[in-house]
Each structure stands twice: as structure tokens, then as C-alpha cells.
Amino acid sequence: MAERVEDVVRVGIAEAAVVRCGQRLRTAGLGSCVGVVLYDDVAGVAGMAHVMLPAPPNARPFNAAKYGSTAVPWLLERLCEMGAEPRRVRAKLAGGAQMFAPSRGDLLRVGPRNVEAVLAALQACGIRVVAQDTGGQVGRTIEFDVCTARLSIRTARGASYEI
Numbered sequence: 614m615a616e617r618v619e620d621v622v623r624v625g626i627a628e629a630a631v632v633r634c635g636q637r638l639r640t641a642g643l644g645s646c647v648g649v650v651l652y653d654d655v656a657g658v659a660g661m662a663h664v665m666l667p668a669p670p671n672a673r674p675f676n677a678a679k680y681g682s683t684a685v686p687w688l689l690e691r692l693c694e695m696g697a698e699p700r701r702v703r704a705k706l707a708g709g710a711q712m713f714a715p716s717r718g719d720l721l722r723v724g725p726r727n728v729e730a731v732l733a734a735l736q737a738c739g740i741r742v743v744a745q746d747t748g749g750q751v752g753r754t755i756e757f758d759v760c761t762a763r764l765s766i767r768t769a770r771g772a773s774y775e776i
Contacts, residue, residue: 658695667723753769
């Protein structure tokens with residue numbers, strides 16, 4: 614059967630979305646960025662953020678989905694508004710590749726720093742990570758099926774698998 618466009622919600626860079634069972638979430642271009650998925654399979658709801666950076670630079674207004682430190686609590690709040698219970702929410706994540714040659718400084722370690730920020734935010738919110746595919750040196754595209762809680766991953770090198 615052909616995929617209906619309205620069944621797939623595309624999440625762009627520094628964006629987030631929440632959906633119910635019957636829809637899927639997809640994001641592409643995860644190099645150093647991290648795709649984080651929170652879901653409550655009992656409530657049948659899920660959210661995805663395409664995290665670009667670890668944390669906002671200062672206290673001025675910012676886009677919560679853009680940062681690892683703020684995307685997780687933002688997604689959790691939206692999911693709870695849709696009927697999720699925080700104790701049932703689980704996480705899957707992918708991305709955070711080291712896209713630049715390793716250096717002595719921390720500045721070009723964007724991928725690893727993004728993963729660290731997302732994991733710290735998940736821990737602070739009490740959310741258990743059930744699967745992750747992070748690091749390496751290859752970009753990824755991910756798609757999450759809310760009904761099955763499967764995260765499909767396709768790499769820039771052509772590999773496909775699920776977590």
C-alpha cells in the first residue's frame with residue numbers, strides 16, 4: 614500500500630512535533646544533530662525533536678526544539694497534554710555523529726556534546742532510554758512509528774535497521 618503523506622509528519626532541523634498512533638515522525642539530515650523520540654505506548658502518543666545544539670547561549674527567548682537541554686522537557690510537557698504519563702514515557706535517540714575531524718578543542722565536538730546534553734535532560738526528567746544509535750561518522754535519517762514504537766534508521770551509506 615502506498616504511504617499517505619498525511620501519515621508522516623516531517624520534523625525539520627531545530628523543530629519538534631507530537632502525534633498520536635496512526636502517524637509517524639520522520640527527520641532527515643542527522644549528522645551532528647540528534648533525533649530524540651519520547652513516547653508513551655499506553656497513551657499512543659509520541660514526540661520527536663531534531664536537536665541542533667546542546668544548550669541555548671543565554672537567557673533570551675529561544676526555540677526549545679533546537680537545544681538538547683530544552684527539547685526534552687518541552688516534548689514531555691506536550692506529551693502529557695496529550696494524555697501521556699511521565700512514568701511511562703520512554704526515549705529512543707539517534708544521530709550525534711562526529712562530522713568533523715577530531716580536534717583537541719571541544720568546539721568541533723558538536724555531535725558528542727549534543728548526545729551528552731540530550732542524555733542529561735532525559736535523566737533530569739526521569740525518562741529511561743530504551744535504545745540509541747549515536748556517534749560514529751555517518752549521517753542518518755530516522756522514522757518513528759507511534760503504534761509499534763519502532764525507530765527505523767537509514768544511514769547516508771545505505772544501511773537500514775530498526776531499534
